[in-house]
Amino acid sequence: MRQITYRQALFEGMREELQRDPKVFIMGEDIEDPFGGSYKVTKGLSSEFGRERVRNTPISELAIAGAAVGAAITGMRPIAEIMYLDFTTLSIDQIVNQAAKIRYMSGGQIEVPLVIRTQEGSGNASAAQHGQCLEAWYAHVPGLKVVMPATPFDAKGLLKSSVRDNNPIVFIENKMLYNVKGEVPNEDYTVPIGKARVIQEGMDVTIVSYSRMVHEALQAAAKLKEKGISVEVIDLRTISPLDMETILESVAKTHRLVIAHEAVVNGGIGGEIAARVIQDGFDELDAPIQRVGARSVPLPFSPLLEKQVVANAQDIIIAVESIIPQRIGM
């Protein structure tokens, strides 16, 4: 199968949806050509589809989200790009108080087929206001779905599912994944929202992860394999709704769980997963659940300090080894 980047996969997903449905349009800051967006995901789309359907907005995240909600409830299917997840703090009223609530408050009469496309993550010294991982905020709000692809295949398939979904979706990409390559078929496909994927099967421990941290988890799994520890890796793909069935099934097999995300541990989605596993899979646990994530400090600008704050494969290995006893084996 052909290999394309995560960026290219997202581009194709949007392009195909623009072709498929005239109601789909994109709005955001500097997304038109020749600039083509801060991370160049939309580059080429305004030239192909025109500035009616791929349109620049003023620098107001509140206005982008508000206009997108308005368009969505009046029959369009907007994809609103917010340049950084950090900046959605300015649009959060429209996302949380309007988009997430309208369907419920109208007694189901009004649907909100809206995609907020944004990106998060550390790794390029983007400092405290441009690299936060705030996904747990949105996962906390009933009425929102939060989608976080880790691979080009999922990026395209999930973006297309998101555009076709009649509910508001916060679609969070990761800035360090844009150049990651992976297999993506030529033909049309979608990936279901709310279904996790077991990327690698194993016996001794389950690592649950999503977005960029999946790649760290796979690295950790490869190193642990050399030490004779067999790791099952699960990519959540969607953090709301959570696919607890897949997680619980895996824990019932391995009896040990490590949850790894780039976001800070404190208040992160890892805590929610841990709580649900304790509630529904308590008898299967053979060791305390470990959470791996960033320290509770603002992200430093210095790349060296940034590395100290954000967790990586080595931290996952340490967490796994802390719950794999020496006395394993017969």
Added chain:
Amino acid sequence: MESGSIIQWFVKEGDYVKENEPLFEMETDKVTTEVTAPVSGIITIVNGELEREIAVGETVGYILTTEGQAERVQLEQEQGNRDLPEGKRIIASPYARKLAREYKIDLSKIKDRLLEKRIIAQDVLNFINLSNGGDLQTSEGVHENPTVQGAKTANSKDITLTPMRKAIVGTLQRSAESIIPVTITRTVQVDQLVSQREQLKQEGISVTVNDYIIYAVSKALQKHKHFNSYFSDNKIVQYQDINIGFAVAVENGLMVPVISRSSKKSIGEISKERKRLVEAVRNQNLSLEDCQNGTFTISNLGEYEVDTFSPVIYPTQAGIIGIGSIQKRPVVKEDRLDIGYLLQLSFVFDHRVSDGAPAAEFLGDICKGLENPLKMLIEM
């Protein structure tokens, strides 16, 4: 105890009872006992029919104290039935507890054998294996069959894995997932060993072929230390002590007791320790320590008249020796046919740790020792 029933009341409604005076006689599945009044006061019976099953904690009546406060009389747990005295709570993982429930294991027995603070599933499985030879089925009779699920047909049935089978499968899979095994084989003529054993037998001393081989392997490992190791995380971890495990077949499985510091032991000491361990396997009282910290393993199928075979390396070791049967065979001696006792040894090693030539030298040293056991035994 979960419930009991009242056989007779010693008091009736409205009676005044004194503290510690008997209230009623109670029967449980184990004992018949008297329940006494926790305080003095006037009795009110609310739920006291005879011979009805009453759950522990259910209220059967009240005692109105002189201060005007009603004291509940409950069906109380017998004191002697508590599994442990105060302050000795067993710490075990939820999954270990689940297994203990399923296999009806008393966790306090495992606790006594364990140095670690928390009992985990592996400890329960080890305990079951050591005490039952792995024959135990779950109380429900069904247990999940991991991964491979073939299509069920009228011509097949699922056989539940015993805990021992499960443990063996886990060990094998771990080995197969990482170790890159290579097997080399060599035949050794053991006439002297056979005659030496005969002589010793006449003296009333029984030394087995395994004893000689454990001794020879220990000595060879002392020289070829790189095989007393395992591969991990892109490095070779070398063990200090030489602890030789030897596989013992039991019904539906196998166990691998370990002779620790075997290179520091004489053949007599090895023989004695091996006998103790084999006895413990038979009597099902092998301790966890007896099976731990092996650094190298031997496996002998000689008694089944197997010529040679390649056993599987234990995941945290680098090699294993498979031993065939000693057979009388024609041999060439000074260009003439002669009769000799031949034994085939196969050495399986993790290729990541070392290569064919050093492995051949290691196996060669073992064979040299077995060829001339007297020389091997007097060499320091």
